[in-house]
Amino acid sequence: MLSLFDETPDYPLSLLPHDGTVHYYGKVFTKEESDGYYDYLFNQIPWENDEAVIFGKLILTKRKVAWFGEKAFEYTYSNRTKYAKFWTPELLKLKQKCEEVSGETYNSCLLNLYHDGSEGMAYHSDGETDLKKHGAIASLTFGAERKFLFKHKSTKEKVEIFLETGSLLIMKGATQDHWLHRLPPTTKVKTPRVNLTFRTIEEE
Ligand SMILES: O=C(O)CCC(=O)C(=O)O
Numbered sequence: 063m064l065s066l067f068d069e070t071p072d073y074p075l076s077l078l079p080h081d082g083t084v085h086y087y088g089k090v091f092t093k094e095e096s097d098g099y100y101d102y103l104f105n106q107i108p109w110e111n112d113e114a115v116i117f118g119k120l121i122l123t124k125r126k127v128a129w130f131g132e133k134a135f136e137y138t139y140s141n142r143t144k145y146a147k148f149w150t151p152e153l154l155k156l157k158q159k160c161e162e163v164s165g166e167t168y169n170s171c172l173l174n175l176y177h178d179g180s181e182g183m184a185y186h187s188d189g190e191t192d193l194k195k196h197g198a199i200a201s202l203t204f205g206a207e208r209k210f211l212f213k214h215k216s217t218k219e220k221v222e223i224f225l226e227t228g229s230l231l232i233m234k235g236a237t238q239d240h241w242l243h244r245l246p247p248t249t250k251v252k253t254p255r256v257n258l259t260f261r262t263i264e265e266e
Pocket residue numbers: 172174183188201210243245257259
């Protein structure tokens with residue numbers, strides 16, 4: 063009988079059974095590169111508390127965010143409008159890596175810092191109107207490994223994957239139309255995780 067551990071998976075893994083395409087490439091950086099990027103991102107990015115308006119009240123989330131791009135894009139997220147800061151050399155290198163591996167291009171990046179497992183992100187899809195329709199979204203993870211979940215909007219099927227440090231996940235095609243995704247909170251994780259999602263903003 064084959065044990066799970068006898069076989070190395072063939073990357074990229076194709077995660078969704080239908081209605082969209084998600085490819086998991088596993089680790090695309092060495093341990094040293096991942097550690098270096100994690101230190102840079104954790105210490106050098108001007109992190110801000112995310113703001114949301116809930117029942118008319120302004121809430122500051124514990125999770126921190128930052129927003130970068132090739133120009134000062136206006137981007138509405140959680141009902142607030144933000145302006146992108148210009149790429150740093152390190153973010154440009156990360157963007158280039160995502161572009162090489164995925165064969166797609168990106169012009170902006172949303173960064174999230176989760177201090178520990180108590181912080182997560184609720185089910186949503188990334189179909190904001192200023193994002194390119196059916197454009198690819200490239201998700202890089204550095205730091206703590208966390209579970210990431212997809213749920214089909216109508217059939218409620220679920221797909222889960224553990225996102226390793228230095229790993230790349232690509233969501234594309236009709237994924238955002240049919241699937242929600244979430245980063246569930248967990249008591250098991252005590253250390254920070256940084257996630258970068260490279261996206262394409264389209265201006266009218
Ligand atoms: O932290 C993650 O892995 C996902 C972040 C996410 O879904 C988003 O920023 O839209």
